[in-house]
Amino acid sequence: MFRSEILAERMHDVIEAARAIVNEARISLQERGLELKAINSASVAMVSLRIDASAFELYQVTPGEIGIDLVRLEDALSSAGKSELVKMELLEDERKLKIRIGSLSYTLGLIDPGTLQREPKIPELDLPASVTIPGAELRRAIKASELVSDHVVLGVRDDVFYMDARGDVDTLSFTMPSSELLDMKPGEARSMFSLEYLSAMSRVFGRAPAVKLEIGIDYPLQISFWLNEAHVSYLLAPRIEEE
């Protein structure tokens, strides 16, 4: 059983955050809220997100799991104004999700969770350095990096967070000392990442007031942030540096 009511923009945040990584996913319906964990088909990027029951205007659930096409769900939500109420109800017998927005009523066919990828085990990493930075600044640096390269090095050096992109001719570097960061745990860190994934993720976290990056040495990058009422965490595998 699942019945809920939530502001459209809150639900939209959750779906958009997942869509940066996958198009279909299992959603775990828990008493404490909705949870989604997924890994992309190339096994390079993972997302783990949850939205608490308290973010809903109405939230009633018998714990369970559904499989859903996120693209169709996003399409349905696109009919709603930002602060319009979205009412969702699981039609268990028919394997459908009913979505009401004003006078509109969608019935979305669900996907058998057994046919979807298993919920990935998200490793608990203890990364040596971390920085917290406004999402808009990070998005700007990523967009600027895309102008010169398709990959980027993130690191920490002497209390300074840096992002370096190196093209054949031009280079871009972004640096921010700890005094300008929202928060920092200094430590040795330097890893290279594909901009393709960072760019897709930055469209989501660019709207977050604070984004925490946890970085290691040639190690995965952990990106975590709150988007209104949703907590999102991405994990991105490093590229091997050849030079």
Next chain:
Amino acid sequence: MFRSEILAERMHDVIEAARAIVNEARISLQERGLELKAINSASVAMVSLRIDASAFELYQVTPGEIGIDLVRLEDALSSAGKSELVKMELLEDERKLKIRIGSLSYTLGLIDPGTLQREPKIPELDLPASVTIPGAELRRAIKASELVSDHVVLGVRDDVFYMDARGDVDTLSFTMPSSELLDMKPGEARSMFSLEYLSAMSRVFGRAPAVKLEIGIDYPLQISFWLNEAHVSYLLAPRIEEE
């Protein structure tokens, strides 16, 4: 003889309403105003519109008929700001229409009306049910329907107006009880229509405060509304339902 002055947005409304159906048309120049009746090449959708002489700042005419390329006329009007005055004058001998907008002066070649389709006879239908609804609501329902199907069923059942779209997996329904409609004439009605035409029309009537739908059983749909000073009426043939 035809000389007129009108606010650009009023003329634009008329042309846009016709363009949902045809690209070229005969315009009838009458003392009471301009009139246009046309049917699309597949003979599925008709438009009948008129704009009264009183909507013009200046209106002088000797009754007659001109044939015009609506796309070129719309292009010319696109140079004008919304509340700019558009001055039109028929150059009979040259078979041209002169259009002045500020310091700009277009001369559009006219089309011999004899080479265009005859003005269609628009049937007078006495449809069993009708509903009146804000254009924006109707447009939203049509856009939502397009996400799941390419056709839609419109009908009235027990004082409720409904629109149903049925895809292979997902469905969308829009329902509005008479208490929320601007007006209703209850009656048995249920017909299926192609969303392709409804979608083009909805770009026009989406801006109308009130749109009247007249519906029958497997019968054409009549859509009528005022767009500022122009009165527009569409007639759309039903699709035959196979199920």
Next chain:
Amino acid sequence: MFRSEILAERMHDVIEAARAIVNEARISLQERGLELKAINSASVAMVSLRIDASAFELYQVTPGEIGIDLVRLEDALSSAGKSELVKMELLEDERKLKIRIGSLSYTLGLIDPGTLQREPKIPELDLPASVTIPGAELRRAIKASELVSDHVVLGVRDDVFYMDARGDVDTLSFTMPSSELLDMKPGEARSMFSLEYLSAMSRVFGRAPAVKLEIGIDYPLQISFWLNEAHVSYLLAPRIEEE
């Protein structure tokens, strides 16, 4: 040596004005400011522009010349907000230009000026007629002309400036008497120009409050204007009229 600081929008104006004509250019670094002269590859359009040292917040230079890819420079500037400060510094030994925008730092590879076209000699023309007109009006007339043709005649006749575009069927003319122009030097003038170039230039001068056109008889057109702190002058070769 070259070190400077300037508001992003001022630098953007200069680059955009040059980009209407060329993608790569020599920039002359002078004590009085930056200068750029270039001719397009078809030798039809020339640009000559300068931005005075006084338009910069900081300007330090040893006179010299650099070759630069304007597209990459424009890309780098696109990261900056309009009123953000752009800091530029020439790294002579590395043949690079360093550009700082907030926490971002680009290093753009320069082009050996010797491999670029020579700075063209811009002829001093003494054209018989000239008109000065708001850039937005001129841009509107050029956009309207594009709807009917790919070339246009500019001229002056009896104290009236005119622009005529003639398509196969439709025509567009723009006329403005001296009383409505910002300034006029009457004289006999009538030349035809390709709209392709005028259109690209008009995206730039469309934002200028006053654009001066100097016209002759089947002679090049000189277009000059201030864009904030930059002075821009275009020279456009006439098309030969066949009729």
